[in-house]
Amino acid sequence: MNLNGDMDKSYIGIDVAKRKLDCVIMRHGKFKSKVFPNQADGFQALHQWLLAYEVCTNQAHLCLEATGPYSEQVALALVSLGWQVSVVNPARIKGFAQSELARNKTDKSDAALLARFCMALQPSLWVPPSPAYRQLRALVERRQALQDMHQQEMNRLEAHQASGEVLVIGHVQQHIDWLNAQITQIEKDIDDHIDGHPELKQDAELMATIPGLGHVTIAKVLAYAGDVRRFTNGKALAAYVGITPKQRESGSSVKGRTMIARTGHAALRKAPYMPGMVALRHNPALKVFGERMRSNGLAPKAVIGAVMRKLVHLIYGVIKSGKPFDAEIPLKGLAIQDGI
Incomplete structure (x- = not known):
């Protein structure tokens, strides 16, 4: 554990929400904070803000929690701009907060917590998955969503059949038929995607x-x-x-x-x-x-x-x-x- 960190290095915590990014720079024991929109122009504004405070890409370590699509887009943008980024399991941040006996929980305090965590534990840098892997993940998640909807509709169909609601049964069955067709198509799309990328096909x-x-x-x-x-x-x-x-x-x-x-x-x-x-x-x-x-x-x-x-x-x-x-x-x- 590195409690003091590199005195010449800046640690930036980014608390990610759906619409905004709460950012805190920690350097020489001092904190600077600002809020940016969680969108492309916000990522660029964050980049310019860091440079304006003379934060160098090779002397900075940015840290944010893994929060699905909301965190991935900002992480991808920052890595493409040359920043060193860690995307951390939220369970680790929660444990670190408990170790500090943290009492307050606000977006700003969470960003400062991420900066302190980054300095103390020096988490490994995040390596962005290639577009092929990201596209495959989107397809797999869509298939799961369709399968979940299919199971829900099957449960509804069984309930309507038990209660004798004949008029509704037809509507539900039509939706089930549509879902079956969509699942069949997306499974084909997944197979075609894997076959179309040599690195995926070989591992598969x-x-x-x-x-x-x-x-x-x-x-x-x-x-x-x-x-x-x-x-x-x-x-x-x-x-x-x-x-x-x-x-x-x-x-x-x-x-x-x-x-x-x-x-x-x-x-x-x-x-x-x-x-x-x-x-x-x-x-x-x-x-x-x-x-x-x-x-x-x-x-x-x-x-x-x-x-x-x-x-x-x-x-x-x-x-x-x-x-x-x-x-x-x-x-x-x-x-x-x-x-x-």
């Missing part, structure tokens, strides 16, 4: 060699995790997904149940659940792994969590190595370790 083909993984999960991993080669190892990817174990043991009195941490990417964390269930039956390496976990006394849900985690490690392995899945490799590893 490698993941497809892992028994248990289907095209839906593969698209989600590519969309939400991006290029997994940016992670140092499989454990780091599993932590990003949010399926690493969280232990609660301390001294002789605290012996809580170990569970999944759930501090990673919420949408991506759901993706390996069904593939994990399938892999327990059809992936030779993970079938042996699951049987070993059961023989060690793990509960059924804990076994699924362990298989999900192992599946993510296999995804990292095939992409990082550039080689298709080989069941003999993880089986050899299981001979000397549990693989968690």
Whole structure:
């Protein structure tokens, strides 16, 4: 932890809202603040404001929370202008605020908190995903939205059929038919998008060699995790997904149940659940792994969590190595370790 930071360096916290950016410059223990609109001309105005205070791009570290599309656009703009930007998990900022016993919560104070966090912990710099990955993510999110609407309409159809509301049933069925057509089309668009970009196609083909993984999960991993080669190892990817174990043991009195941490990417964390269930039956390496976990006394849900985690490690392995899945490799590893 760097509590003092580089005295010649400026730390800028940016609290992102839908319509505005609250920005705070921290340098030499002093603070300057200003509010900008969260749009293209606001990004340029922020850039000019920083330069006006003699903040240099190579001597500045900007920090903002990951808040989906609202934060991504400003981060993309600032990186393109030459700034060093960190996009941080909001859970880390919340924990840092608790460590400071912060009492106030306003947009301005949150921006100052981000600046202090940036100076103290020096978070890693954000690397923007390529347009191909961003476009894939938009398609995958749209497919999920359509599937959610489809499930809602199916529930309504069942309710109307039970109550005998014949006039409404036809309207709901028409919407379901339309949604089915839209889902079919967007699935084709996702496949065409992956096939049209060599970096996506290569990784998709490698993941497809892992028994248990289907095209839906593969698209989600590519969309939400991006290029997994940016992670140092499989454990780091599993932590990003949010399926690493969280232990609660301390001294002789605290012996809580170990569970999944759930501090990673919420949408991506759901993706390996069904593939994990399938892999327990059809992936030779993970079938042996699951049987070993059961023989060690793990509960059924804990076994699924362990298989999900192992599946993510296999995804990292095939992409990082550039080689298709080989069941003999993880089986050899299981001979000397549990693989968690």
